Amino acid sequence: MIESLLSAQLLFAAAVLGALYALIGLGLNLVYGTMRLLNIAHGDILMVGAFAAFWWFTLTSLSPLIALPLIAVFGAAIGLALYFALFRHQLAQELDASVIEGRSLLLFFGVSVVTQNVTALLFTATPRAYRHLDEVYRFGDLAMTGNRIAALVCAVTLLIAMLIFLKKTLFGIEIRALIQHREAARIVGVNVEKVQMVAISIGFAVTAIAGTLLSMTEQTNPFMGFRFTIAAFVVIIIGGLGNIRGGIIAGFLLAVMEIYAVTIFSAEARSILIYGGFVLAIILRPQGLLGVRKRA
Amino acid sequence: MNRKQLLGLAATAMLVSAALPTWAADPVRIGYTMARTGLFAAAAPSQEQAYELWRDQVNADGGLDVVGERRPVEFVSYDDESDPAKSAQLYERLITSDDVDLLLAPWGTPHHLNVAGIAEQYGFPIVGNTAASVAIREVQPGNIWFPTSAIPDQIGPELAAMLGYSGITSVSIISNVLPFSQENLSFLTPALKKAGIEIRMSENYPPDISDMTPLIIQIKAADADAVLALTYPADAFLYMGQARELGVEADLQFLLIGPTIDAFGKAFGPAADGVVTLAHWSPEQSAWPRAKPFFDAYVAKFGQEPDYLDSALAYMSVEILQQAVATAGLDKDALRAAITDGTFDTINGEVRFDGVQNSVTPTAFVQRQGDKVQLVWPKDIATAPLQ
Numbered sequence: 001m002i003e004s005l006l007s008a009q010l011l012f013a014a015a016v017l018g019a020l021y022a023l024i025g026l027g028l029n030l031v032y033g034t035m036r037l038l039n040i041a042h043g044d045i046l047m048v049g050a051f052a053a054f055w056w057f058t059l060t061s062l063s064p065l066i067a068l069p070l071i072a073v074f075g076a077a078i079g080l081a082l083y084f085a086l087f088r089h090q091l092a093q094e095l096d097a098s099v100i101e102g103r104s105l106l107l108f109f110g111v112s113v114v115t116q117n118v119t120a121l122l123f124t125a126t127p128r129a130y131r132h133l134d135e136v137y138r139f140g141d142l143a144m145t146g147n148r149i150a151a152l153v154c155a156v157t158l159l160i161a162m163l164i165f166l167k168k169t170l171f172g173i174e175i176r177a178l179i180q181h182r183e184a185a186r187i188v189g190v191n192v193e194k195v196q197m198v199a200i201s202i203g204f205a206v207t208a209i210a211g212t213l214l215s216m217t218e219q220t221n222p223f224m225g226f227r228f229t230i231a232a233f234v235v236i237i238i239g240g241l242g243n244i245r246g247g248i249i250a251g252f253l254l255a256v257m258e259i260y261a262v263t264i265f266s267a268e269a270r271s272i273l274i275y276g277g278f279v280l281a282i283i284l285r286p287q288g289l290l291g292v293r294k295r296a
Numbered sequence: 297m298n299r300k301q302l303l304g305l306a307a308t309a310m311l312v313s314a315a316l317p318t319w320a321a322d323p324v325r326i327g328y329t330m331a332r333t334g335l336f337a338a339a340a341p342s343q344e345q346a347y348e349l350w351r352d353q354v355n356a357d358g359g360l361d362v363v364g365e366r367r368p369v370e371f372v373s374y375d376d377e378s379d380p381a382k383s384a385q386l387y388e389r390l391i392t393s394d395d396v397d398l399l400l401a402p403w404g405t406p407h408h409l410n411v412a413g414i415a416e417q418y419g420f421p422i423v424g425n426t427a428a429s430v431a432i433r434e435v436q437p438g439n440i441w442f443p444t445s446a447i448p449d450q451i452g453p454e455l456a457a458m459l460g461y462s463g464i465t466s467v468s469i470i471s472n473v474l475p476f477s478q479e480n481l482s483f484l485t486p487a488l489k490k491a492g493i494e495i496r497m498s499e500n501y502p503p504d505i506s507d508m509t510p511l512i513i514q515i516k517a518a519d520a521d522a523v524l525a526l527t528y529p530a531d532a533f534l535y536m537g538q539a540r541e542l543g544v545e546a547d548l549q550f551l552l553i554g555p556t557i558d559a560f561g562k563a564f565g566p567a568a569d570g571v572v573t574l575a576h577w578s579p580e581q582s583a584w585p586r587a588k589p590f591f592d593a594y595v596a597k598f599g600q601e602p603d604y605l606d607s608a609l610a611y612m613s614v615e616i617l618q619q620a621v622a623t624a625g626l627d628k629d630a631l632r633a634a635i636t637d638g639t640f641d642t643i644n645g646e647v648r649f650d651g652v653q654n655s656v657t658p659t660a661f662v663q664r665q666g667d668k669v670q671l672v673w674p675k676d677i678a679t680a681p682l683q
Contacts, residue, residue: 009542013509119331124345125337126600127529129563136541145541178546219533219559221338255507262510267501268473 005263010140014252016258020154022251024228025235026162026244027207031079033179033242036097037087037104041112042094042232043225043243045204049075049211050220057130064132064212066152074260076201083200091196107191112225113236114168119222127219147216154213160246166244175199198221234274238281240288250289272296312405322650323370324360324626326351326518327390330398331407334378339529342557342603343426345440346610347371347400349590349597354618361622373395381418387414392616397626401613403606404478405429409439416440421597423616429479439653441635443612443644445576446605448476450659452483455524455550456491458661462523462682464548466494470511470535471526473500477552478599480526505531508538515544522548529554533563540567544599545654548682555664556604568664574661577608578671580679586615586643606660612642645677 028042052065054073056124064071088106090100133146166172174195177185186192210228218224231254236242239250254274261273281289328347331340333597359366372394383402390415401424402411409425411504412435417421420441424432428446437614459467461657467488471481481498488495496518499511515523522668523546524533526658532554539549543625548570555573577584590611594602602608616635624634640647661673663682670680 007513009509013507017507035297113333120332120337124341125332126341127338127533127557127559129533129559131565134483134540134564134567136543138543143541143543148541174446217537219530219563223337224336224530227506230504233504255464259510262501263513267470267499267511270505271502274683 005260008140010259011026011149012142014145016152016255017258018091018206018252019152019159020160020213020234020251021231021235022248023213024156024205024209024232025211025239025247025251026159027205028232029202029236029242029244030175030199030203030206030241031249032236033244034175035091035104035196036100037108037200038101039108039203040105040229041108041115041225042207043227043229044112044115045078045207045225046211046214047076047080047220047222048115049208050215051123051128051220051222052208053215054128054130054220057132061270063152064216068154068209068212069202071208071212072205076205077201078208079204080197083197086111088193092193112229116222116225122234123222126173127220127221129219130215132216141240145217146195151216155210158209162206163201163245163248167256171195171198175222176244179244184189184246234278236290238278240290243290246288246290253289264269297503297654321359321365321367323368324362324398325372325394325396325622326400327368327372327387327394327396327397329374329376329383329386329407331378331403332375336378336404341401342606343610344373345594345598346602346607347614349594350611350618351595351613352597360618363622363625376402376407380404383407384410384414387411388418391418391420396539397635398617400617400620401425401427401610405431408432408442409435412436412440415447418466419628419632421635423613423620423627424637425613426606428476432652435652438632440634440652441616441649441654442652443616443642443647443654444609444658445654445657446574447653447659448479449483451574452478452485452487452675453490454659455484455661456493458489458682459488459493459522459548460491461673462548464493466496466518467522467524468496468518468520468523468546469498469526470508470515470516471498471500471504472528472531474503474528477526477528484524484526494520497537501530502530503531505534507532509542512542513542515539516542517545520546522546522549522550524551527554529553529557530558532560533590534572536560536564536568540564550661553605556605556662556669558600561601561664561667566666569666570663572661572663572682574603574674575604575608575662575669576602576657576671576677577612578662578669578679580668580670581645581677582647582679583677584640584643590643607652608644612644612647616640616647 031037032037049071056067057064132151135146137144170256177190178195227275235250236247261270298585313329330344331337354369359368387627399422403426405427408424415438416439424442426438428444432442471477532551550572555571556575579588581587619640620631620634624630646656647654658674663672664667671678672682
């Protein structure tokens with residue numbers, strides 16, 4: 001058992017899945033942290049990224065990795081369009097966070113349904129897939145498909161870049177300030193509206209990129225997003241709502257739980273353990289893994 | 297308007313009317329619902345596209361033959377949102393409010409079972425297609441028929457027979473926990489035991505599984521002759537990609553649902569060679585002269601291959617209805633009698649019904665071989681040997 005738990009293959013599987021979960025969670029966390037918007041259409045943005053990658057590859061025969069900046073801009077544009085159309089006015093009213101959360105939940109539910117059905121109308125709901133970087137590389141007992149290596153490398157690079165951006169750049173510090181305390185950030189001169197626009201753009205761009213990476217390894221269809229929305233919420237709640245670093249750690253933790261739960265117990269136990277762990281995390285550490293419990 | 301202008305106008309009107317298709321008869325209105333949104337939406341297009349192809353072909357051919365009179369076909373369809381209860385409500389509306397002349401089937405077993413009650417209530421005949429469960433035999437016969445032979449209590453023994461014939465003595469099984477996989481597992485397990493085939497491992501997995509590496513490591517450790525993965529489409533893709541990565545080297549890999557979807561071939565190319573799956577139709581069967589033209593027309597219209605199970609079944613169902621209408625017309629009693637007693641020439645060969653079930657088409661399996669999908673079992677309809 002110990003030998004199989006230390007298997008490089010399981011570690012690789014957990015790393016790929018964890019990096020993708022962390023990336024998906026990061027996008028949701030940025031949007032929630034800065035604006036308290038509960039984006040339950042998050043997985044649908046990922047689906048749009050996956051479809052963009054599929055059509056890019058189908059029409060140009062070029063690697064979707066080349067199109068990552070383009071797809072990121074596309075994702076950001078969707079985020080900005082939704083921001084101006086649905087949320088800017090509400091956020092300007094400085095409503096209570098719980099009101100914003102409730103309204104955004106309903107609005108994003110509508111966005112989710114519309115996104116899925118418009119995609120199905122445009123492209124039909126037929127599953128789509130393409131073959132890219134599918135060579136298998138073997139190093140001793142470890143086997144890795146090219147597209148899974150690419151997904152891991154891209155996701156980890158992006159996560160590191162985002163952490164550096166948030167820690168070292170003025171804009172990143174402003175985003176963190178807004179996440180920590182909206183009013184205090186405004187008082188010290190943070191341009192809240194500008195930061196919100198940047199945060200939603202980055203959040204949606206990162207999610208569209210995650211969709212592109214997933215499209216290389218999975219089939220794509222207009223209704224694929226829901227399970228990733230669920231995964232993203234599990235990640236950011238375990239990591240702490242709005243806690244970027246905690247969310248990234250939680251992404252990897254979720255993947256480790258998923259892979260090793262199947263190995264130690266059984267595949268049937270996977271969902272019970274993950275969601276059981278999720279409920280336990282809410283009970284024991286409602287502030288998240290790295291969060292600090294706020295005093296009343 | 298002077299006389300010259302009037303003549304010009306008349307001539308233009310004649311030219312325009314000559315250029316447009318003219319239908320002397322009223323259209324035959326055909327109703328159905330489809331899971332265009334919701335849980336099953338990704339699976340349904342392969343069925344609806346077969347309907348659309350048939351409608352276009354019939355209209356291009358001069359219309360539907362209703363006892364000698366040619367009438368255009370017009371669809372009245374709704375999205376049932378993958379909800380069987382909603383589907384039943386909409387079929388009632390199609391019959392009572394939309395006043396359709398004929399009905400086609402919705403997608404999937406639960407929808408068929410719900411709609412069967414409506415068909416029975418109104419005495420409205422429906423030729424089903426994409427339902428595959430032993431539960432269909434519990435439906436009151438007379439107003440609904442099922443052309444499929446992919447019924448779990450037949451699949452299990454046939455699969456065991458094929459494995460035994462191929463010299464397979466041991467298997468590893470992984471199964472989705474969703475109903476069709478589990479129903480198949482319940483009949484497959486005793487059939488394998490009866491055939492003397494050792495089950496080295498049998499594991500269930502949830503439908504939202506994101507990575508199968510641990511399962512595939514277990515499959516490799518079990519080192520069985522064959523892997524039987526009782527998949528749904530999404531996990532068929534996941535299994536195939538990761539089994540390929542980990543180098544599963546079983547003599548035979550069987551995936552329940554997934555490999556006949558066009559995207560499966562596009563995702564894996566030659567790596568999917570040799571994969572066996574459930575289907576009883578192939579365009580390669582020359583004994584069924586309508587099979588290849590259907591395949592070619594589908595590819596030409598939609599730019600993708602039909603699903604070898606769902607698209608084929610959907611097209612068979614409209615062929616049966618078309619041939620019954622040609623002899624019986626639109627009267628429901630006459631139509632019921634024509635379907636019950638008739639023998640039909642379809643893309644899947646001859647079809648006859650015994651009660652609700654197709655009594656001719658055998659339960660069969662296909663294998664991806666190069667860029668073709670060949671029937672490999674049973675031997676009497678096989679288009680290529682199992683590799």
